Amino acid sequence: MSPLSCLRRGAACASWLLVAAALPAQSRVELVLASTTDVHGRLRAWDYYQDAEDPARGLSRIATIVDSVRRANPGRVLLVDTGDLLQGNPLAYVAARRDTTGPHPVIAAMNAMRYDASAIGNHEFNYGLPVLDRALGQARFPFLSANLERLDGGRAYAPMTLVRRAGVTVALIGVTTPGAMVWDRAHLEGRVRLHDIVATLPAVVRDARAQGADLVVVMGHSGLGGETSYDTVATGLGSENVLARVAREVPGIDAIVIGHSHREVADTTINGVLLVQPRNHATSLSLATFALERDGARWRIASKRGQLVPARGHAESPAVLRAVARGHEAALRYARETIGRTTASWRTDSARVQDVPLIDLIQAVQLRATGAQLSLAAAFTLDARLEPGPITVAQIAQLYPYENTLRAIKLSGAQVRAFLEHSARFWLVEPDGQGGLRARPDPRIPGYNFDLLAGAEYEMDLSRPAGRRITSLTYQGRPVAATDTFTVAINSYRAGGAGGYAMVVGAPVVFDSQEEIRELMIGEVRRRGTIEPADVGTVNWRLLPPRRSLRVIAYNDFHGAFEKRPDGTAGNRGGAAELAALIARARAECAPGCVPVVLHGGDLFQGTPASNLAFGRTVVPLLEAFGTVAGALGNHEFDWGQDTLRARMRELRAPILGANVTDAAGRDVPWIPDDTLLEVEGLRLGVIGIADPATPQTTMPRHVADLRFADPVPVITARAAALRARGASAVVVVAHIGGFCDLNDPDRCRGEIIEIARRLAPGAVDAIVSGHTHSAVSTVVNGIPIVQARSSGRALGIIDLPASGGGPARPQVWSVTSDSITPDPAVAALVRAAEAAVAPLVGQAVVTVAERLPREGGQYALGNLIADAQRLAGRGDVAVMNNGGIRAELRAGTATWGDVFEIAPFGNRLVAVSIRGDALRAYLEALVAGNGVRYHVSGLRIEFDPAAPAGARLRRVTMGDGSRLDDRRRYRVIMSDFMAAGGDGARLAQGATVEDLNTVDLDALLAYLRGQPGGRLVPTPALTAVRILPIQQ
Structure with a gap:
């Protein structure tokens, strides 16, 4: 029968008490540890703020309970407090600041109750050390703090005290949360130092055991766990709430009384340590009961348990009322x-x-x-x-x-x-x-x-x-x-x-x-x-109040980028597993206030051996793992023909959308959805997909010969109105159409997607996810936020759209800084499997590269090298290579088959075009007709005037042998079948004959690199020279 149950049953348990008293004390004893905490001046059952009796609290009520427990367990009760006694209500204030000559009422009450010890709480310092020292000097029991060091030569505070009860030696150890150094810095700085609790206790506990303690109790003015309310790094202080850690990490402790956090713990055990916490403001009393049995010369704990007794319903102790009478009357005068x-x-x-x-x-x-x-x-x-x-x-x-x-x-x-x-x-x-x-x-x-x-x-x-x-x-x-x-x-x-x-x-x-x-x-x-x-x-x-917002999480031009890659001097970027982890972070960051949706801007599959050698099939599970719900139809989706594309679309749960794609008669294409209406966590989102109208020039033209790509603006306007009529609360466009923005001014932008946004009516759509140009776009045009997140999983776009009222937050582009992101393990497993399947081929060494050949600007050595390789493979007079077909740089060091593949991943066949010199001149005029040069050549050098009208810019064409281009002679020009079909916008003249060389561009490049002298590629002046040279007349 417990002390508490005896209290509740009254006289009926008197016989039990007599029997218990008669048991042999030498072999077994039961001790009761009674504890209070965070009393904060609640001595009497009186609310000074309401000027009325408080029926639920008061140390005077707790004293009555303690008296009953002592009568039930004579000589076997200890009474302790874990601090925060001297501050907290008008009574405590008056005792510290107004009526300072008489006995401190808190100490007087505790003396009357015969406390055995108390920890020092942080609020004990609120009135300064002199007030604390005066109060503690009146106490007939010790105030303890093992981690408190006095620096000013004033009163030192003991770390522990040993108390004997029924032949058992109990060590009572006090600790104080280090946060007092922050909260009462003005009173404590230079005068005391509070050390880390967890680091301090092991030595104190060992000392207690060495002095014969049978039972070790920590009275901790610290919470069980949770956040620290100050900066431990900047302050150098230990954490605020550490008693769960103490139970786990400090051996030799039997029980902990928790304080500081104003919570209540009846009975819990961590690592064999009993933890209890009475309610603050003298609302309840904790009773921890320990059954100890003799084990030779020492005592062994057979069992321990905790329970709480509320103050409510118990009469006030006359002894405590007498002890605090003066303080109470002074507090009433002040408060009233x-x-x-x-x-x-x-x-x-x-x-x-x-x-x-x-x-x-x-x-x-x-x-x-x-x-x-x-x-x-x-x-x-x-x-x-x-x-x-x-x-x-x-x-x-x-x-x-x-x-x-x-x-x-x-x-x-x-x-x-x-x-x-x-x-x-x-x-x-x-x-x-x-x-x-x-x-x-x-x-x-x-x-x-x-x-x-x-x-x-x-x-x-x-x-x-x-x-x-x-x-x-x-x-x-x-x-x-x-x-x-x-x-x-x-x-x-x-x-x-x-x-x-x-x-x-x-x-x-x-x-x-x-x-x-x-x-x-x-x-x-x-x-x-x-x-x-x-x-x-x-x-x-x-x-x-919180309202559900929409968070658009976007990627584009993924191009089968399974693995992270070096990105200049910025370290590694991208990687499917790292991108997946960043997508998860973007979802979690705004939860639960947002509805996250993952969209893409097209060009998903084409680009790496792990994808291309499986025709994109290995990319599908990645897109599903990203949580993709819809995306745009990219031009490179057609690279393997419509049948392969349709197979990938069937495998993907997320639709690939192309609202502006029709057949030759202008009818909708059944297998290419226009849009989708998504129901996501109660929000209805409309998504419209737009393909690039220039797709016939940026993929193999024969693959889209039966399709037409319409002006996006009328299509978007019509589809957006239809989606809103169907209940869409937001409409987002995913478009494989790009733009460029100034790095120093993200609102200085140009490009087709910018012009499309300007042409749309205000409010027609809520956001645009862009793609195709592999650029970073995070701008707002015509009230429409637009985002594009570079390419190959190197970045992630974020657009936050409010549920109602106010404009959208500025779009963001997050870099996928791979080296600082923990990869998603499930996606990492998919990556390993896909890469392992092609590893024997991909890992084959091809050539040693003396220095990095970047892919920067309009003319660069790598483009010249590819054109040279194609001219040699086709035994041509001239070769022409489009920059759009050069997909990666060639890094210094050992270049593998996989590295070379990523430069030329499209698998285009080489052809030899037989053409007269005058037709070749016209073709070369087309190469320099645009804003900037997007081609490389081999076998000739072009000088042109970019300020002259398009079609009249050529000034000189010099062949490789130093001769001039002869308009009457026929030339053998090597290029890809994509270029020969008019890809990238440069078309051959009528009358040109085309011969299929039965060679793939990748094979030609591999053969050229393998044929380098000594297996080493060293850039020569001829390779690094600019071959299409702008001049000023």
Whole structure:
């Protein structure tokens, strides 16, 4: 039968008590550890804020329970507390600041209850070390802190005490959370040092055992676990809440009494250690019962258990009431004093969801006292209120219960924004189970760490992810810039960075009064005499409820890029497994406030051996693993013909869309969907796919000879209207059409997709995912956000569209910095399997490359090399190679078959074109007719005037032997069948004859490289020379 059950059954258990008392003490004993924590001055069952009895709390009620437990277990009870006793209500304040000559009521009550020991809590330091030392000097029991080192020569605090009960030696060890060094820096810096709890305890526990302790109890003023509310790296302090770690990592402990976190733990065990925590404010008493049995000369714990006894329903102890009578009367006089009046009703019950006058009163006092531009304050309680009539000290004390003093610091606009973003983490957003969202306070973040700003106007939008929730931050009507500077009123607790506000640590202090803010507020009410909400209330902030937004996560031009690759000097980029991990991060970052959808901009398959040798089949599971829901039809989707494309489309769950593709008669193509209406987590999203109208010039023309590619704008307009009529709440275009933006100014853009956006009617679509040009685009045109994420999985595009109201956030392009991303393991397995299937071929060494041959600009050595290789393979006079067919650079070192394949992955056949010199001249004119040169040649040198009209730009064509181009002679020109068919826009004249050489461009390049002298490719001046040379006339 337990002590608690005996208490509940009253006289009926008297006989049990007699039997228990008669058991032989030498062989077995049962000890009871009674504990309280975080009493915060709640000595009597009295609420000084309400000026009424408190039926649920009070150390005077706890004392009655303790007396009963002692009677039931004579000589076998220990009573301890884990700290935070001396601060927390008007009684504690008066004892520290007003009635300082008599006995401290908290110590008097604990002496009356015969406590055995107490840990030192962080709030013990709130009034400074002299006040603490005076109070502790009155105690008839030790205050303990093993990790607290005194530096100023003042009173030292013992780490532990040994207590004997019924022949058992019990070690009581106290520890204090190191956060006190942040929260009470002004009182402690240079005077004490608080060491890491976990690092401190092992030696103390070993010492306790060496001194004969049979039972070791840690009284920890630290929470069980969870976040630390200060920056441990910047401060160098140990973590705040570590007692679960202590149980796991420090051997030799039998029980831990938890404090600090104001929670309740009846009975839990970690690593064999019993953990208990009574409710704060003397609301409950913990009883930990230990059954010990003799084991030779020592005691062994046979069993241990914990339970809680609530204070409610127990009478107050007369002894405690007598001990605290003087303090109680002094507190009543202080709390009941009338300091002003009001005719209105004020409340803080909604102070964390809307701007209320009572919090504005705190802000007004801070602004007036400091003269600062801005003020920061928290709603410490949601229970404070003023009713029409007199205002008492107690009401202001309830509104501001802490002993914080007032400072003003200097912060930049960036720091102010960072502060507010950190504060906004207080709100958790989660699905409401009905397709919407709800917000609730994060239980890991105390309400007093949710700070509000006065003096500037801002909105906190809970639809946005944490870290990006502060919108419309303005000061005197002007947006706050990162470089702006403000003076900011702030309390001493927060100015030290408490609550994780690291951005204010070390900020220049421009005002420090050492006056307690509560007393300043009492003085302000006295000064005014009568206060009304209109006198202080200024609505300057709004909390916007969470609304589901749409997050478009986009990639484009994947080109079968299974593995990460070097990207110049920037390290590795891309990789399917790394891209998948970044997609998952993009999904998680905005959850649950967003509905994420993954879209692509086309060109999925063509480009690497692992894909091409399987005709893209190996890419399909990757796209599924990415979570792709729809995408655009790219030009390279046609490279293996329509039958192969249709096979891949059947295998993919996500549709590949091409709304502007028709047959030759202008009819819809049944196997190419125009659009799709997706239902994603309650949101209806319309997606329209657009193929590049130039597709016949950028893929093998014969593969699309029966198809037509229409102007996208009329098609988009019609399909968007139809999707909205079907219920789409948002419409996104995925287009394999590109553009380019200035790296230094993302809104200076050009290109076809930019022009399409400009031509669309405002509001026609909500976003565009672009592709094809392998560029980074993150801009807004005509109110439409546009994103393109480079190519080959090297980047990821993000567009966030609000559910209602307001414009979209600026699109983002995230680099896939592979070396800093943990790969997705499932996708990594797919990559390994696909790469292993082609590894024997791909890994074959071909040539050693002396120096890197990049693919940069319009003319480069690698293009010349490929043209030379084709001319040699076809025994031609001339060769022409399009830049669009050169897909990768040639890196220095050993070049493998796979490396070469990625340069020329399309498998185009080489042909020999027999053509007269005059027709060749006309063809060469076409090569230089555009804006920039997009071709390489071999066997001749072209000089042209780019300022001359197209068709009249050639100035000189010099053949490889130094002769001029002869218009009457026939020339043998080697090129790919793609080029011969008019690909890339340059068409041969009528009358040219074409001979299939039965050779693939890749084989020609491989043979050329393998034939390099000594197996080593060394770039020569002839190779690096510019062969299509612009000149000025």
